[in-house]
Amino acid sequence: MINSKAKNLNCPTCSKVYDLTELNTFATCCHQPLEVTYDLSSTFDKSELKGRENSMWRYSEFLPLKNLEHKVSLGEGMTPILDLKRIAKTYGYSKILLKNEELNPTGSFKSRGLSMAISMAKGLGVTEIVMPTAGNAGGALSAYCAAAGIKCTVIMPAITPEIFKKEVKFYGAELIVLDGLIDKCGQKAVEIQKATGAFNMSTLKEPYRLQGKKTMGFEIAEQLNWELPDVIVYPTGGGTGLIAIWTAFQEMVQMGWLDAKDLPKMVAVQSSSCCPVVDFINDRPNTPESYGESVAFGLAVPVAFGKDLIARVIKESNGYCVSVDEAVIVPKTSELAQKEGVAMAPEAGAIWQAVLNLTDEGKISKEDKILLLNTGNSLKYLDSFD
Structure with a gap:
């Protein structure tokens, strides 16, 4: 266990509370992204950060993961x-x-978000994920899902450069290519979510x-x-x-x-x-x-x-x-x-x-x-x- 100070999830509009220990998407009450709230009343001096691991996980108190066993990391963070x-x-x-x-x-910076989101998904028992992407997020999701042993489907606009498509396949994820921009890919992700039960990791449609x-x-x-x-x-x-x-x-x-x-x-x-x-x-x-x-x-x-x-x-x-x-x-x-x-x-x-x-x-x-x-x-x- 690590000393995460995360308390719960909140709707930014009406402040409705959602349970951090349950699998959540967005604030369905007001159709807004969910925010994680932390107990910051008693923390520590910032000087104590010195000597911690050289990754984003040096700030683990202010991240929502409670159990380090579920951490999925490839060494992301602390970029110059x-x-x-x-x-x-x-x-x-x-x-x-x-x-x-x-x-x-x-x-890309997508490594940070997907490391955190996949760590939480793993801890909450997710076994399959679907996500639309314009490029970098698809490769990052594929890599972190591979590291976590989670099935992954990525939906990408046809106009996206081939290197991004090859990257997704390289990590063993399923790739679906569609005409249009990422909004069309997002619509397809919802269809797959409903048909298969896969967790939809679209931008800000999950909290982590x-x-x-x-x-x-x-x-x-x-x-x-x-x-x-x-x-x-x-x-x-x-x-x-x-x-x-x-x-x-x-x-x-x-x-x-x-x-x-x-x-x-x-x-x-x-x-x-x-x-x-x-x-x-x-x-x-x-x-x-x-x-x-x-x-x-x-x-x-x-x-x-x-x-x-x-x-x-x-x-x-x-x-x-x-x-x-x-x-x-x-x-x-x-x-x-x-x-x-x-x-x-x-x-x-x-x-x-x-x-x-x-x-x-x-x-x-x-x-x-x-x-x-x-x-x-x-x-x-x-x-x-x-």
């Missing part, structure tokens, strides 16, 4: 924060940092992927010696990572590890070809059919189940939700790679362009300490850069 000195100097910024999530076991990704926030604080950046810029499809980082900051404020006045502005970035959260926050009418593909596959999410929580993060942090021109994503990703030598996914080009745009608009300053999130490895996307 890089100082992008050359790109900062080129554009006149004082500090541009990059949290480099490509170094996770399956090549967010909890794994939350460790990015804990790491950012610890790695920066508890002095947070002024601005964090995050590529946003389903929005789990953005919500998760902010959740971690809020928990650390409750414990006295951070001061609320020092929390950063959170910036959610989407592509002009698929920007449902931007449209939602700006009260612009939208339908899934109005959105198209993106070279940054993680941004091609026409329906964001967690849009209310994303909007809450933007409001609470005094941040921004913006879209960038789809046409600039590849050249801006290439610019970062050629200046810094880091294998960045196309989503990085989107967030870098957002920084430049927001600077031009006077919403962020070149004197700000800015942290970017590279969510994946460019090696899976190289065909997109031709």
Whole structure:
């Protein structure tokens, strides 16, 4: 047993309590993602983190897994924060940092969420899982299900690069390929769930992927010696990572590890070809059919189940939700790679362009300490850069 401080699951809208020891999906009362609540009234000093294992599990008190025997880990977490000195100097910024999530076991930040979710699923007796994906999550799910001995079915848009499809098959998962974007794959996942009883692990349709990704926030604080950046810029499809980082900051404020006045502005970035959260926050009418593909596959999410929580993060942090021109994503990703030598996914080009745009608009300053999130490895996307 480990000393997890998780208490229960709560609906973020009406606060209805759901049992942590039962298999849950989302808050059916208000059709919202479920949040895990923790007893943070008595914790420990943050200095006690020193010397712990070099993975996301160093924060186990703030993760929901109660029994370590069910832990399914491939060594995810504690990815480095890089100082992008050359790109900062080129554009006149004082500090541009990059949290480099490509170094996770399956090549993206998805490793964190799937490690946590599969650990919980294993402990709750799940034997079969189905999930839609735009790319990286499918490979991560397949790997962690293989490690856990859980049957896995992944549903992926046909437009997804072949390397992602091969990755799923490599780990022994069943792959279903469909025309359309991830929303169509999500509909198929529901059909399979109803027909087979498989557990549906769609983004924010279960509570624990967010909890794994939350460790990015804990790491950012610890790695920066508890002095947070002024601005964090995050590529946003389903929005789990953005919500998760902010959740971690809020928990650390409750414990006295951070001061609320020092929390950063959170910036959610989407592509002009698929920007449902931007449209939602700006009260612009939208339908899934109005959105198209993106070279940054993680941004091609026409329906964001967690849009209310994303909007809450933007409001609470005094941040921004913006879209960038789809046409600039590849050249801006290439610019970062050629200046810094880091294998960045196309989503990085989107967030870098957002920084430049927001600077031009006077919403962020070149004197700000800015942290970017590279969510994946460019090696899976190289065909997109031709």
